[in-house]
Amino acid sequence: MSAVHPVSDGIPTPVPRRSDKSSDYRWFPSWRSLTASLLCLCFACVHMMNANMGMAIVCMVQPNGTDDSTANDSLSLLDEVESNRAARMDWSAEEQGYIFSAFNLGLLLMLVTGFLADKLNAKWLILASVAIATLSNIIIAALSEESVYWTILGRFLVGLADALLQPSVNSLITRWYPSSERSYALGLATGGRQIGSLIISPISGALCSQTVLFGGWPSIFYLSAFLGIFFMILYLILGADKPSKQSCISDGELKFITNANSNEDVGKKRTEREVPWVKIVSSSSVWASVAAIVCHEFPLMTMIMFLPSYLHDVHHYKATENGILSSLPALSLWVAKIGSSYANTWLQNHTNWSGTSICKVLNGVGSFGLGIFLYAATLLDSTQAPWAVLLLCLSMASAGLHTPGCQTSLVAVAPAYSGAITGFAFFFVAVSGIFNPLITTWIVRNQTATEWNLVFYISAVIAIAPCVFFSVWGSSDIEPWAQSPKLSNASNKSTQEKDRPEQIA
Template sequence: MATDVKRHPFIHPRSRRLHLVIMLMAAFFCLGQMTSHIGLSLSCMCNSTAVALLSNASIDKSEDLQLDLNASTSDESCTRLQGRTVKDYGGSFVWSVKTQGNIVTATFVGGFLFAYPAGFAVDRLSARHLLSLAIFVLSLMSLSMPLLVEQFGATSAIVVRFIMGISDALLLPSLNSMITKWIPLHEKSTAAALFTSGNQFAGIIGTPIVAELCASPLGWPAIFYSGAVFGFVWLAVWHFAIRNSPHKSRWIHERELDYLENHLPKRALGLPKKRTPWKSMLTSSAFWALMYSSILGNMMIALVFVYIPVYFKDVLMLDVQANGFYSSIPNASNLFAKIAWGMWMDRMKRNGTIHPTTACKLSQFIAMMGIAISCFVLRYLDCSTPIAALILLSGVSASFGLSISGFYTSLLSIAPSHIGALTGVSTVIGFTGRIFTPQLISYFKTIGTAEEWGNVLLVYAVMSSICAVVFVLFGSGEVQPWDESKRLSAVQQTKLSLISEDKNKLQEETAETNS
């Protein structure tokens, strides 16, 4: 039996934990399809020329600003038009850059305010049902968005996105809770790389879909309707296919169940919940290294999944369909990098070649330095070098993919008994990065020139460099001493030691009596 347990594969057609991870991947895809394309969606909804004309304070001669629907991005036209031509995707709303930033930020504010209550709920209620609730609300809001915006304008868009943020906050700790109940420590990097790749599929597949819908006679409302359809289909499959834990699952093989019972932390198998050790958690250097990494990670999520299409529109002056194609490439690089790297890290951990903490630190360091270098070089490019800009943005996205084996694997590993609370706190603190990003971009951006975006990229380069150093010094990939499963193991070892001592005493007393 021990041999069977050791050899049970994760990547196998009959692996129920693989089925779970695929469904979580699909949940991330639905989330991304309904929330992450807001940057490109707003570009389709708004009249960019009229919006730029509102920014007269930062434009020397507003009358020189020209509408550009068909200009090419050749070197000659780019040089001639740079700084005074705005690429327009034919939208009708005239919402200022600040208003658009507020619409993007509303989701992050909703997530920020409800992140800890969501984590608290996940530790006490069914993660499966909470995940269903999150996707249902997201789908309903996506379905309602076009009608509400047409009737009530930008204010209704802010409200809808705020409610979506609440659902987003509920979704992440629910996902993490399911992972801790199903996936052993030595498989978490691979599992995290796989299920978070739903974000990349939303970029690789979803961004071109959004671009085509924007350019089609259906227009921008179809973007939101299509996201709702994906969500409702996912809900139907999730309801019938997945259960909260392995021993409640349908169709799981007995050998896989034995494997999981021998490799999962005891808390994940359903032992009584314990009080969260707040003092130990908040005084842990590994916790705070994780929190700073979470802030930077959320800033990267906002940049890669929301603002890359906006960058392509502003700086490279791409039309909407070319934008959809270009935007899918960084997502593809992210997907390939994080899955390949995550599987390699897990293989080395299984073989004992690398320690879990070393794997997390190495992954996070390479990820952050790759982002810092790419962003620093990217700020010197403009629409005369579109291929070089695309390569560097793909480098940014690929580097960020490696951080799944870094800070995100650390999040899933350091406190499995308190994953809901830890994820809640991490999401609250991390969401400050998502809230900060639209405000950062709105602060520097008026028209969207390469120089304005260069200032944004410099901030990213500096913060990423700091993150690399902080995580190498203080990060961890192991269960911390303050986690309940660690304390439980210590208690069990003490009990075993006492039993052994009692047994030895009994043997000694029996020997003395016989003599």
């Protein structure tokens, strides 16, 4: 196993010439790129086990009514497959709201798991996250027919899994990547969420329509659970908490990572030290990032949970085509996230723009586009359904710019405490997420276009808000209290010597 190369006391040594292998190390192939790929697969698996409910519930619940023009055909088809089809539940709108809210109730625990992510081994926390999500999907598939409370429990466990995952990954990223690569690494890793949606949405539509595998909708959850098990085996073999624990990493790459992060105090995360909560909660940069994350996630939760229902109710798409179309906004989000994250890294390396300026510009464009395109979708009716899907794709593409924006800021202001800050931020995301489905299901009682438009108006206003406050208070600079003690002491000593009057011989 490779060992961490020590860094000299005081101020870190000057950055060597780029010809020196310790000053730079290729991105591909490297263990950094492999780690980002594994984290991407992890997010894909966990998100599939979350997003599958949005599509599956269309097939799990008894429909309120049937179009007269197709009633006879539908009844005839149901008669043919009824003996093989999994049971449909007679859940009320309120019960469906509780099912979706249970996920965010589990996310509330991120305030605790975020703290643990900086103290415990991130690899085992990630594996625990996927294991819990896998168990939850098995519970939903096997026991939902017995009681709605089993489904609510399963959704709570999925939320708990996500509460473990996000801060653990953010904490791991600060250990594995220099600051110039974190935006891109974060984009690649969290892009797994969109890959998960791209995979599960069309597959869910197809599985809903068949009865051969587990009678239809249960097969969606069993498939998701199987993929979770596959990831756990893979990550158990290849994953590592930090570079020094990866036995196959080269000395050159290990030295590059260690030297690049020497001023961030991230190397000894599990030593006995207190999280500076007073500093965190009094930081305007932290609060700007937290509020921007909440405003970013609220519209995304609406899309993840209710896009299939919206396309079904307003634009009258059937299950198979609904699943395919529901994946297109996710594809747009993924492409924009990867492209804008790379743009962030490129701008840092090839322009004089500060990291903070880049974050603010990208985040502002993303917030404005997300809100405007969501509003524009409300102006179209069912005769213009393809255009509505296009506008939703553009809104999600705009949301992709938040990754190099407020999400990068979240891990940049205090890398050594990134897990705690992530947990702090997503605690508020979870609170808003509890109310999101409750508000949506309360508004959308009759599945009309007017009701769905009101849901979109609310999301659009919330989405645009960060254009103001993040542009003023947002930052991606390391806070003074989050820097390495050695660097801070050396800097203070240098300042004192500079201020001391010269002695005349």
